[in-house]
Amino acid sequence: MGNKKKNLTPAQQKYQGLQQKHEFKRPILKNCLRAFWVGGLICMFGQAVTYFYIYFFNFTEQTAGNPTVATMVFFSMLLTGFGVYDHLGQFAGAGSAVPVTGFGNAVISAAIEHRTEGFVLGVGGNMFKLAGSVILFGVFSAFVVALIKTILITWGVI
C-alpha cells in the first residue's frame, strides 16, 4: 500500500484522504463478540456430533473428528442451499467462516452459483474457486512441515 501512495498525483492523494474519512468504521468489538458466540456455538454443536459418533459408531476421541467434519459439511450444504448461511455470514463474519462449515459453504455456494454454466465447466470448474487457496496453502505448508520433521527425525535430531 505504501508504495502505491507515492506514485499518486496530488488530486488522487486528496481523494484517498477523503475516501478514508468516509470509510465505514468497523465495529471491531461487536464483530468479535458475534464471531465468538456464533463460532463457539458451531463448535459446541460439533462436539455434540463428536459424542454421537463416539457413543453410537465406536469412534475414539481422536478419530471422531473425521466423520464430525463430514457431518458439519453436510449441515453446511443444507444451510447454504436454503440461503440461511449467507445471513449467518453477514451477521457473524469470521464466526461462520472459520469453522469447517465455512469451508463447506465456500465450496457448495460456488457449486450452486455456477450450475447455470453447466455441470462440467460450471460446477466442476468453479467448485474450488474460493476454497482452492485453503487447500493449496494447507497442503503446501503441511508438505514443508512434514518434510522438515521427517528429515530431522531421520537425522536423529528429534
Next chain:
Amino acid sequence: MLAMFFWAFVVGGLFCVIGQLLFDVAKLTPGHTLSLLVVIGAVLDGFGLYEPLIDFAGAGATIPITSFGNSLVHGAMSEAEKHGLVGVLSGMFEVTSSGISAAIVFGFIGALIFKPKG
C-alpha cells in the same frame, strides 16, 4: 462431558475471534484469512502443539479450519514414519479425506438440488 462442551465453545469461539481480528484489524480478505489459519494449524502441529489442544477442547479444536492443516501434517507424518520421505506425499490426505470428499460430494448434490438465488 459438560466441561468439554464449555471448552469447545470457548476455544472454538477464540479461533473465530482471531479470524475476525484478521478480517477487521489486518484487513485481510476471507480467502487470505482462512489460508493463513490453515498454515498456522500446520505449523502448530509441526511443533506438536495442536494435539494437546484437541485433547483439551475436542470439537473446539477440530471444527475450526486450523485443524485442516493439523490433520494434513498428521496424515503425512504417520505415513512418513512407515515409508520415509515418500510417505509425506502419499499420506497427505489420509486423515483429511473425509472433509474434502464430503465437500465435493455434498457440493455436487447441493448443485443438483438447489437453484441459485438472487
